Amino acid sequence: MVKIKKDHNAEERILAAAKKVFTTKGMAGARMQDIADEAGINKALVHYYFRDKDKLFEVVFLAEAQKFFPKINSIFNSEVPLFEKIENFVAEYIDEMQENPYLPWFVMNELHRDPDQFMYKIWGEKNLPKPQKLLEQIEKEVKKGTIKRISPIHLLMNLLSMTIFPFVARPMLTRNLRLNETQFKEVMDQRKKKSQNLFLIQSGNSFYEKNTDPLFFSAFSFDGADRATPGITKSL
Amino acid sequence: MVKIKKDHNAEERILAAAKKVFTTKGMAGARMQDIADEAGINKALVHYYFRDKDKLFEVVFLAEAQKFFPKINSIFNSEVPLFEKIENFVAEYIDEMQENPYLPWFVMNELHRDPDQFMYKIWGEKNLPKPQKLLEQIEKEVKKGTIKRISPIHLLMNLLSMTIFPFVARPMLTRNLRLNETQFKEVMDQRKKKSQNLFLIQSGNSFYEKNTDPLFFSAFSFDGADRATPGITKSL
DNA sequence: ATTTTTGTTAACCATTTGGTTAAACTATAT
DNA sequence: ATATAGTTTAACCAAATGGTTAACAAAAAT
Missing domain, CATH: 1.10.10.60 (Homeodomain-like)
Structure with missing residues (x-):
């Protein structure tokens, strides 16, 4: 028993x-x-x-943050192609944040309180993130002409911003965009699925023309249906 | 005297x-x-x-937040065209945050502590932000075919994310991207200037093809010079 | 069965901290 | 000069808070 x-x-x-x-x-x-x-x-x-x-x-x-942050390294240093990498990153992070909604806030908070101490605790002395691989890949794609030239700094900033910020600003976004928790989750799932469009078109991906899908489904579509949901539209 | x-x-x-x-x-x-x-x-x-x-x-x-937030309304409800609006928004906000680097953090902090109380204090009972105008403009441009169809929710999220997040996550970004304060400011100024590319291409702007400028200058260009700065590149 | 270790509690203590008070100091008006 | 109102301070106080202690209960080891 x-x-x-x-x-x-x-x-x-x-x-x-x-x-x-x-x-x-x-x-x-x-x-x-x-x-x-x-x-x-x-x-x-x-x-x-x-x-x-x-x-x-x-x-x-530490229990929370250490499992959250170092994923960056493993994803960014992996051998998969750039676009796949970005997709992995976004999916991984959005999933993690869906499960631990408090985490991004927690992390940002500590980060702000004592950046050096924080960084040390998370990454230790020698385990700092090395975006080298990622930068090389970006540069390669830029040279190949697959994506337009973009500063890796900005590409990374955009990537992180669009992935993490919605969770940090969640209370504001849900309130001002009149989203309930279910809708917020759906919106984030959309972002996950459409990260290619989101981030690559953003960075000037020349695949752009091939992309016949509407970006993020049609406007106002929250519940998966491909039609307007006037209630939300109105109140927005 | x-x-x-x-x-x-x-x-x-x-x-x-x-x-x-x-x-x-x-x-x-x-x-x-x-x-x-x-x-x-x-x-x-x-x-x-x-x-x-x-x-x-x-x-x-309140002194800080009230001058920070309600700008959204006046910009988004103004009569200028969508693209100009977005440009105004980005420029206005990045400027404000450059001058008050603590502000975004401050606001996010309070927002998180007590969202309802916060929103009430900032906007009062009736002064809630009304993105109606903006949404209509987006919808209009979508219908005109100027930009590809995008959920206004996502467009707004992207806009806010890419504008605000870099300041919220500033300690992390400056540290991990090896940027000093001057460089950070420069990067943000670049974002301000290139907000059209940043946000409209991101949303699937069909002006894309006309855009021959490299997105955000060339890669690795921090000091305004249009060449690589290997030191930063390496250490990144 | 009884000793020992581990888990749990109420009561207590020392320090920190928000806030007060009464006295002193400064400038201005009379 | 002196009264008056506004400004500033040292000393103080009460409540809150992190942390301890000693006693007790439960479980494990003997």
Whole structure:
């Protein structure tokens, strides 16, 4: 008889609670008592498992951020073609953020608080991202004439911006564009699927002419149907 | 004999100090003592001028955010053509952020902390942004065939992402792309100037073919010269 | 069965922090 | 000169908060 129900595991409960509280209130705004309450246990127990606030934060934060960021390297340094690479990157990141909606905020927050410390924690001394491979590929495609000449800086900026920002600015976007959570998810899924159009046309891809698909389905189409949804259009 | 040197104005010094401290440490992380120290005055004086922390924050924050956000409305609702509108928007925002580098972070932070409260403070009850005009213009251009069909949602998302995100993620970008502050500014100026290419080609602008300019100057060109700067390229 | 280790709690403590007070100082008006 | 109003400060206070302790309970080891 195996005890499947192990949800009274204090340590895990604390971690989950800490994640939630740190994420919503930030490191400075989070209270140890909040975390204890959220986990439904005594405050001292939080200290029992994770010495102090800094340690707890470190555990929570690093666990999340370290699996989030270093993916860049492996994707960008892989041997697949440029376009596939970009597609992989976008898909991977949007998926990750769909599952952990708090993560981009969390990361940006810490990044802003102490950039150097942050970078060190994430990448360590020697493990800094090396976009060399990617830049070479861009340059190669540029020379081949497949894509128009673009500064890799801008291409990268655009790529990161269009992938990450919607999640960072989610509260603003959902509110001002009148999107509910389901619609937001759908919109992001569209971006994932259409990342080729999104990013390559953006960078001046000469495949442009071949592209007969409307960019991101037709306008106003949220629910997958290829027609206008006037309610949303109006209120937008 | 006029006393030009009025830099010992306590109230202004407090405001400037508060802006700095709130921005770097966030509302929860900011200490009244920090602000007093930064302003070089006694802590009680901060309370003398701005009752309590909340009030001070409100003054600082609203002053900044209210001049930052409502510009969207006036630009997007103006009568100028779509492409000009986009150009205005990008230029206006990048300028604003160049001058107030802390602002985007500040805004995103509050936005995340309490979206509803935030939106209310910025736009009030009835002053919500109405992208109607912009959407109509997009739709018109789509129908005219000037730009390919694109969901206004995505066009707007892309526009906002590519304009705002680089400033939000500035610490990460400057560090990972090995840009110093001057270079970052230059890159953003490039984005401002080339917003047409950036955003319209991105949205499938059929003017594409007419565009013989390289997108964002040539690759690796940071210092305005149209040649490679190997140092940066290598280290990138 | 009992000792030991691990997990959990209520009560407590020290420090930090937002905020107050009363006194002093400054400039201006009378 | 002196009163007055505005400005600034050191000292203080109460609440909040991170962290500790000692006692207790549960589980594991002996």
